[in-house]
Amino acid sequence: MLTGPAPAWADEETPAEPPRVELVLDVSGSMRARDIDGRSRISVAQQAFNEVVDALPEETQLGIRVLGATYKGKDKKVGCQDTQQIVPVGQVDRTQAKAAVATLRPTGFTPVGLALRSAAQDLGTGATARRIVLITDGEDTCAPPDPCEVARELAAQGTKLVVDTLGLAPDDKVRRQLLCIANATGGTYTAAQSADELTGRIKQLVDRARDTYTAAPAVVGGSAGCPDAPLLAPGVYTDREQFSEHRWYRVPVRPGQELRASVSIALDRPVNPDYGVLLRATAPDGRELVRGVDAGSGRTDVVSAGLRWSAAADTDADADEGETPSPAPGDADAAPTTVCLVVSNAFAPRPGTRATPGMPIELTVDVVASSPAPGGPDLGRGWVLLVLLTLAGLLTGLVAGLLTRWWVATWREN
Amino acid sequence: MRTPLIRSGAALAAATALALPAGPALAGPPPAARDALAAPTPSPGAATVTKAGTSFLTATAITAGQPVQVGASTGDHLYWSFPGHAGQIHEIAATVGFPKGRTGASTWTVEVFDGLRRRQACTAGAQTPTATAAATSVTLGCTLRQVRSWAEPWSADPLPGTYYVRLSVVDLPEPDLGLPVDVDLLVSDVGDGDAPADDGELRAPLVPNTKAGTVLTGEPAAAPAEEEGESLLTGWLPEGSSRWIWTTVGGVLAAVAGVVGFALTRRPRRP
Numbered sequence: 001m002l003t004g005p006a007p008a009w010a011d012e013e014t015p016a017e018p019p020r021v022e023l024v025l026d027v028s029g030s031m032r033a034r035d036i037d038g039r040s041r042i043s044v045a046q047q048a049f050n051e052v053v054d055a056l057p058e059e060t061q062l063g064i065r066v067l068g069a070t071y072k073g074k075d076k077k078v079g080c081q082d083t084q085q086i087v088p089v090g091q092v093d094r095t096q097a098k099a100a101v102a103t104l105r106p107t108g109f110t111p112v113g114l115a116l117r118s119a120a121q122d123l124g125t126g127a128t129a130r131r132i133v134l135i136t137d138g139e140d141t142c143a144p145p146d147p148c149e150v151a152r153e154l155a156a157q158g159t160k161l162v163v164d165t166l167g168l169a170p171d172d173k174v175r176r177q178l179l180c181i182a183n184a185t186g187g188t189y190t191a192a193q194s195a196d197e198l199t200g201r202i203k204q205l206v207d208r209a210r211d212t213y214t215a216a217p218a219v220v221g222g223s224a225g226c227p228d229a230p231l232l233a234p235g236v237y238t239d240r241e242q243f244s245e246h247r248w249y250r251v252p253v254r255p256g257q258e259l260r261a262s263v264s265i266a267l268d269r270p271v272n273p274d275y276g277v278l279l280r281a282t283a284p285d286g287r288e289l290v291r292g293v294d295a296g297s298g299r300t301d302v303v304s305a306g307l308r309w310s311a312a313a314d315t316d317a318d319a320d321e322g323e324t325p326s327p328a329p330g331d332a333d334a335a336p337t338t339v340c341l342v343v344s345n346a347f348a349p350r351p352g353t354r355a356t357p358g359m360p361i362e363l364t365v366d367v368v369a370s371s372p373a374p375g376g377p378d379l380g381r382g383w384v385l386l387v388l389l390t391l392a393g394l395l396t397g398l399v400a401g402l403l404t405r406w407w408v409a410t411w412r413e414n
Numbered sequence: 415m416r417t418p419l420i421r422s423g424a425a426l427a428a429a430t431a432l433a434l435p436a437g438p439a440l441a442g443p444p445p446a447a448r449d450a451l452a453a454p455t456p457s458p459g460a461a462t463v464t465k466a467g468t469s470f471l472t473a474t475a476i477t478a479g480q481p482v483q484v485g486a487s488t489g490d491h492l493y494w495s496f497p498g499h500a501g502q503i504h505e506i507a508a509t510v511g512f513p514k515g516r517t518g519a520s521t522w523t524v525e526v527f528d529g530l531r532r533r534q535a536c537t538a539g540a541q542t543p544t545a546t547a548a549a550t551s552v553t554l555g556c557t558l559r560q561v562r563s564w565a566e567p568w569s570a571d572p573l574p575g576t577y578y579v580r581l582s583v584v585d586l587p588e589p590d591l592g593l594p595v596d597v598d599l600l601v602s603d604v605g606d607g608d609a610p611a612d613d614g615e616l617r618a619p620l621v622p623n624t625k626a627g628t629v630l631t632g633e634p635a636a637a638p639a640e641e642e643g644e645s646l647l648t649g650w651l652p653e654g655s656s657r658w659i660w661t662t663v664g665g666v667l668a669a670v671a672g673v674v675g676f677a678l679t680r681r682p683r684r685p
Contacts (some may be wrong), residue, residue, distance in 0.1 A: 175589070190487040191591070218626040220627070236471065237627045302491075304533075394671035
C-alpha cells in the first residue's frame, strides 16, 4: 500500500518501424467552390498541407494521395480510376512535397473508395497501426465500391488501420458517409469550417499517429468452443465477433496466479440503441468461475467488461470436489489450470446492417501474482484501542500496586 | 524515589501526546500525492496536457492535479488514463466549450473505468449533463469511490492501478457532429490522506498489459517451482501501516497508565 503502481508505459519497447500516415485529398471539381473564409476549398487545403508538412515530426513517414486530380473528361469509368500518390510514404522532402501540392487543380470525379484502398496499399502491412486522413468536400461519385464498405473491409484486414475523416463544408450526405467511414475504422470525423480548423486538426491527427501507432494488438481468431480455443499468453489481442456469436479463448493460469482479462467490443456499424457485452471465465468442464458484464444505451464507441480470477481458490475447490475428471499429472502445485474465456455480445442489428465481417473485439489478458485474502489484522488502530490499552494498563498498575502493598504489609507483620 | 518515576511517566505521556497527531498523518500517501488535496485546483507547476487518446489502448497518461486542455471534434471519444493509489478519492471535473450555431441540445458524459475496463461508479457529480442549443459550455463532474488496497477478485471495487476517463457526447442532433469543441479536464485527489480501512494488499496493481499478445502453440510445461520471494521475517510481520503507530502508542499509554495506577496505590506522601 505504500508503493504505488508502476506507470503503464514503463516498459514499452522501442518499436521497429516509424509511424506511417497518408493524407488523402479530394481534388474533384467541387473543390473550386469558394465558401471557406471567402477562399476556395482547394486553396485552404493546400495551405493546410503546407503547414502540416512544415510542422511534421521528424520520425513520421508521410505520404500524400489525391483523387480526381487529373481526368478532365466526362467518362465516369475512366474518371473513377483517377487517384495518384503524389508524395510516396516515407521521409518527407519538404520542398518537393509542397511543390507537388501547389500544382493541384480541382478537376474530376470523387473515387473515395478506390483512393482508400490504394492508400491502404501505400501504407503497407506491419505490426503497428497506420493512419489515413481523408479530406473531402463531396460525396463519393463512383460507388460501387461504397467507401464505407471499403473502410470496413480494410479495417477487418490484418493490419490495424484508422481512417480519420475531415469534411470541408460538408452537407448531410457527405457527413453521413464520412461518419460511416470513421466509425468503421475507429477514426474520428471533423467538419472543418475554416482554414485554421483544418490545419489544426490535421496537425493533431498527424501527432496522434506518432503518439499512438505502437498500440496495435495481435490478431487472433477465437473458436466456437473451449477445447480447440487458441491458447493466449498475456498481452492484447484483436478479433471479430458477429451478432449473437460466442468466441472462446484459453489462458493457462498456475496456482498462486491471478487471471485478469478485459474485453471491448466496438460499435463500428449502426445497431439498436440498447446493447451489452459479457465476458465469462469458465473451467474446462464448463463451470463458470467469474463474469464481467456491462451494458449501455445510446451513442458510444466501445462497450467493455473485465474480470479477475485467482487460481489458488479454484485449486482448493477442485480438491474439495475430489473427482476432477482429468487430474493434473506430476507436481500438482505447479501444473497450470486452463481457464476458458468466452466473449459474447447483446447487440441487435438495425435493418440493413451487415453482419460480416464481425464487430472488432479487443481482448486484454494478463496473468499476475494473486493477492491472497488478508488474515485478521495483527495490529490495532483507533482511539478506542488506545483507551482500552490505557485502562488495561491502569488496572494492571492498580492491581500490581495493591498486591505489592498487601504483600509488603504481610511481610512486615511476619 | 517515587518522584522521578512519576516525572518520567509524565514525560512519556507528553511524548505520547506529541506523537498522537502524527499517527494518522504518517499513514497517508506520500507527500507528492497529497498536493492536490481539498479543492479541484491544478497542482502548482503541473504541465498542461494538450492531447487526448481515442481508445483505451491509446489513452493519454495524466496524473492527478495535471490540467488537460484539448481541442476536439463533437462526437470524438476522448480517453485519458491516470494512476490511482490506495486511499485516494479522485474527483474529475470537465468543461466542454461549444461553438455557435449548434442545432439542438446535446448530452455529454464522463465515464470512468478501472485498469480492467470495468465501469466505475460516480458517488457525486453531474456525470451526464445536457446542454441546451444556446449553451456555450457544459460542466461535467464525477467523484469516485475511495481506492481500496485490496478487494476480492470477484468484486469490482476500486483498486490501485490505472483508471481511464472517457469523455464523449451520447445524444445530439446529427448535424452537430464534427463541430469543434474545447475540452478542459482536471483529475484531482480529494481524499483526506487517510489510509483505507482495508487490510491486505494487491500484489500487482491493475495496470493493463498493453503489449501485443502471442498465441501459444502448446500447453505450457509444468511451471518452474515458485520460490518464496519473501524472507521469513517479512512474511511473518504485518506490513507497514498506521496500525504499527497506533499499537505502539497504545502500549506506551498502557505502560504509563500502569505506572500511574501503581503509584495511586502508594500511601500519600507525608506532609
